[in-house]
Amino acid sequence: MRMPKKILKVKNLNVKLNGEEIIKDLTFDVREREVLVILGPNGAGKTTLLRTLLSLLPYTGEISWKKRDISYLPPQELFQRKDLPPLSIEEFFKFKKVSSAQILKILKAVGLNSSILKKRFGTLSTGQFQRMIIAWALVDEPSVLLFDEPTSGIDIGGQETIYSLLHKFWEERNLTILLVTHDLNVVWEHANNALCLNKKKLCYGKPKDILTPKALEKIYGTGIKFYKHVHR
Amino acid sequence: MIDIQFILALIMGAFIGGAAGYIGTLMLSKKMALVAGPLGHLTLPGIALAFIYGFDVSLGAFPFVILGIILIWLFEIRTKLPMEALTAVVFASGVAITFLFLPEEKTVPALIGDISQVSLIATIISVVLALIVFFTTKRIFSKMILTSVSKDLAKVQGIDIKKYNLIYLTCIALIVALGVRVVGGLMTAALVAIPACTSRNLSKNLLQYSYGGMILGSLSCILGIVGFKLTGIPAGLLIIMTSALFFLISLIFKR
Numbered sequence: 001m002r003m004p005k006k007i008l009k010v011k012n013l014n015v016k017l018n019g020e021e022i023i024k025d026l027t028f029d030v031r032e033r034e035v036l037v038i039l040g041p042n043g044a045g046k047t048t049l050l051r052t053l054l055s056l057l058p059y060t061g062e063i064s065w066k067k068r069d070i071s072y073l074p075p076q077e078l079f080q081r082k083d084l085p086p087l088s089i090e091e092f093f094k095f096k097k098v099s100s101a102q103i104l105k106i107l108k109a110v111g112l113n114s115s116i117l118k119k120r121f122g123t124l125s126t127g128q129f130q131r132m133i134i135a136w137a138l139v140d141e142p143s144v145l146l147f148d149e150p151t152s153g154i155d156i157g158g159q160e161t162i163y164s165l166l167h168k169f170w171e172e173r174n175l176t177i178l179l180v181t182h183d184l185n186v187v188w189e190h191a192n193n194a195l196c197l198n199k200k201k202l203c204y205g206k207p208k209d210i211l212t213p214k215a216l217e218k219i220y221g222t223g224i225k226f227y228k229h230v231h232r
Numbered sequence: 233m234i235d236i237q238f239i240l241a242l243i244m245g246a247f248i249g250g251a252a253g254y255i256g257t258l259m260l261s262k263k264m265a266l267v268a269g270p271l272g273h274l275t276l277p278g279i280a281l282a283f284i285y286g287f288d289v290s291l292g293a294f295p296f297v298i299l300g301i302i303l304i305w306l307f308e309i310r311t312k313l314p315m316e317a318l319t320a321v322v323f324a325s326g327v328a329i330t331f332l333f334l335p336e337e338k339t340v341p342a343l344i345g346d347i348s349q350v351s352l353i354a355t356i357i358s359v360v361l362a363l364i365v366f367f368t369t370k371r372i373f374s375k376m377i378l379t380s381v382s383k384d385l386a387k388v389q390g391i392d393i394k395k396y397n398l399i400y401l402t403c404i405a406l407i408v409a410l411g412v413r414v415v416g417g418l419m420t421a422a423l424v425a426i427p428a429c430t431s432r433n434l435s436k437n438l439l440q441y442s443y444g445g446m447i448l449g450s451l452s453c454i455l456g457i458v459g460f461k462l463t464g465i466p467a468g469l470l471i472i473m474t475s476a477l478f479f480l481i482s483l484i485f486k487r
Contacts, residue, residue, distance in 0.1 A: 056387055072388045079382050085261040087377060088437040095378050095389070120436075121381070 004032040006066065007144065007176055008053070013061035015045070015052050022048045024200040026061075030193075035170060035177045037187045037207075040197035041220050046180040047075060049197065050146050053178070067176070071142035073133060075149045075180075081122050081129065089124075089132060090117035098139050106135040110165055127158045134162065138169060148180045159183070163190060187211065238461055240355045241347045245453035247362035248410045249423065249471070253449020255369045255407050256424030257431060257442045258376055258400070265425035267316055270323030271408045272420030274300040276330035276342060279417055283338040288354055293417075294409035296326065301405045305398060345416035345468035347457060358410055365403045365410075366446070372396050373442060414453060415468035426475040427452060433482035448478055 008030035015023040023045045030036050038046045052059045054072055093103045104114055110131045116124070124132060130150060137145060150166070151159040163186055170177055170190075179186070187194050187207045194211060196203040196219045203210040203219070259265045275293035282292030300322050307318045334342060375396055379386040386393060411420040431444030456471030463470075 051384065054384075054388055056384055070388070072384065074382055074384045078384055080380055083263070084380060085257065085377065086432065086435050086437055086441050087381075091374075091438045092381070095374050118436075 004034070006030070007032050008066070008178075009062065009064040010053070011062040011064075013049075013052065013059055013063065015048055015057060015059045017048070017057065022199065023052065023059075023197075026197075026201050028195055028201065028204055030176060030178065032176055033170075033174055034192045035179065035190050036193045036195060037191040038178065038180045038195045038197060039182075039184075039187065039219060040202075044198045046197055047148055050148050050178065050180060053146065065144075067144050069140075069142040070144040070146065071137040071140070073137045073145070073147045073150055076126075076130075076152050079133075081124075084121055087121040088117065089119050089121060092121055093117070093136060093139060096136070096140050102139055103135075106139045107132075109138075109169075110135045111161070127154055130154055130158070130162060131165075134165065138173075141173070143174070144176045144178070146178045149182070150179070151181070151183070166190070184211070184216075235461075237348065237350065238457070240350045240352060241457050241460075241467070242454060244350055244355045244358045245347060245414055245457045245467070245471070246450045247359045248407070248414050249427075249453030250446045250450035251362040251365040251369075252407050252411050252423045253427035253431070253452075254366055254442060254446035255403055256426075256428035256449065257445035258369060258373055259404065259424055260428040260432065261377060261380055264316060264404075265428060266421050267319050268404065268408055268411070268424045269421030270319045271297050271300060271404065272412055272417045273323045274326035275409060275412045275420075276334070276417045277326055279342045279412060280330050280334040280338070283335065283342065284333070289342075290354070290358065290409045290413050293412045294405070297405045297408050298402075300326065301401045305401055308397075309394070340466075341416065343416045343418040344466050345412065345414050345419070347414055347467045348460070350413075358413070361406055361410055365407050368399060368403050370442075372399055373438075376400060377438065415471055419468060419472050422472045422475065423449065426472070426479050430475070430479040430482040433479075433486040448475070452478060 006029050010029070011027050013023055013026040014021070026049070038049060040046050048057060050072070051057050053063055054070070090103070103117070107114060107116065112128065112131055112135065116128065116132065134150065151162045154162065166177065167190055169175055191207050193205060194207045195201065196210070196215065198219060203215050256265060259267065275297050278292035278294070278296035279289050282289045303322050304315055304318045307313065307321070308315050311318070375386065375391045378389065379391060379393055379396070383393060407424065408420050411423045415423050427448035428445045430448050431441050435441035435444050452475035453471050455474045457467050459465065459470040459474070460467035
């Protein structure tokens with residue numbers, strides 16, 4: 001079988017913010033249709049890595065994208081949801097210059113009713129907001145998604161739904177996904193590759209090969225109990 | 233007999249008030265509605281010079297407010313401090329300098345505006361500039377709101393935040409320079425802030441909010457100028473009081 005082509009090449013990436021080294025000498029590739037999960041403890045540089053890949057932060061080294069239609073979902077804390085003007089969800093979607101038909105289609109796909117379009121941006125529940133923002137990220141049909149903890153602040157049932165949704169879109173639309181999460185279950189269930197980060201690359205490869213209890217202890221600095229999923 | 237001065241004042245007030253109300257909704261969204269106040273104060277040296285040497289007050293006001301905006305913009309890039317804080321740093325000097333040389337008899341018109349004597353050419357220029365502010369703000373509105381929702385999302389959508397901030401600040405400078413003629417250097421914040429607050433109380437979405445600000449700003453100016461014609465009370469005061477009355481009424485219908 002032919003290997004999918006590389007769509008992202010990162011070589012010797014270094015990121016320094018306010019004099020502090022956040023990412024050190026990081027090298028990895030991402031291939032088309034890959035689901036790469038980025039793991040690491042708080043402060044490991046995961047969010048910084050995603051933002052750097054989008055050229056939102058200064059860096060040295062090489063970042064080379066073969067795709068331009070990239071969508072990004074920042075972590076919840078980087079969204080301003082309160083103290084905004086009366087912005088309706090419909091108007092928020094129109095920022096992307098997409099048709100009403102496209103909006104309705106994607107809302108249905110993420111399990112939201114069209115009545116949400118009339119609601120104000122700041123009035124959605126966390127679960128509704130997260131589905132809505134996933135729909136926003138997908139509405140212009142990108143081929144690459146960069147998602148940073150898309151389920152933070154959502155209950156376990158909601159988390160399952162969000163990841164199932166992402167999985168569905170990944171299958172249907174041939175997406176390439178780079179995902180930051182703390183949830184090891186997501187890695188076992190959905191990732192082709194995992195990148196373990198703690199300022200520098202600690203491990204990189206297929207989850208079943210690299211995510212050993214010893215490796216997890218190295219990443220998180222403490223013993224991690226985990227239950228490996230056996231794929232049927 | 234038709235009072236040409238009155239008609240010109242009405243036209244000028246309606247356009248400046250409308251543009252100020254419209255950009256005010258964006259300024260309120262970015263928590264910058266009060267910035268027009270300090271910027272209005274910054275125009276005072278220019279207004280003082282205009283009075284002393286007998287040229288148009290907006291012409292005097294504009295370079296000073298532009299200078300202030302450029303300083304604030306540069307300070308923001310350099311320090312990352314909030315723009316409103318930096319505005320406070322800059323404006324006080326403008327006020328201090330003004331009162332060093334502003335003739336005493338010109339203090340009141342400088343502070344609360346004077347629209348009683350306007351020329352045709354000044355009206356035409358003001359209308360054109362107000363339209364420029366309106367259409368430019370309309371063009372950047374959604375991008376600036378997306379920046380408020382998430383700077384990262386905006387950047388990924390290809391929005392050059394620095395460039396749009398500069399355009400936005402230039403529009404604010406223009407509207408402040410125009411607004412000082414109508415309501416003076418003291419009350420420009422009210423010209424942009426009150427219609428926006430009223431509109432926010434009454435609107436369900438961004439479209440209603442932004443155009444509501446424009447209509448309320450324009451209407452307040454028209455009624456204020458009509459009130460001046462009838463009572464002789466300075467138009468600047470009546471405009472702000474009308475605008476404040478609309479705000480109070482909006483509290484009853486707040487959504």
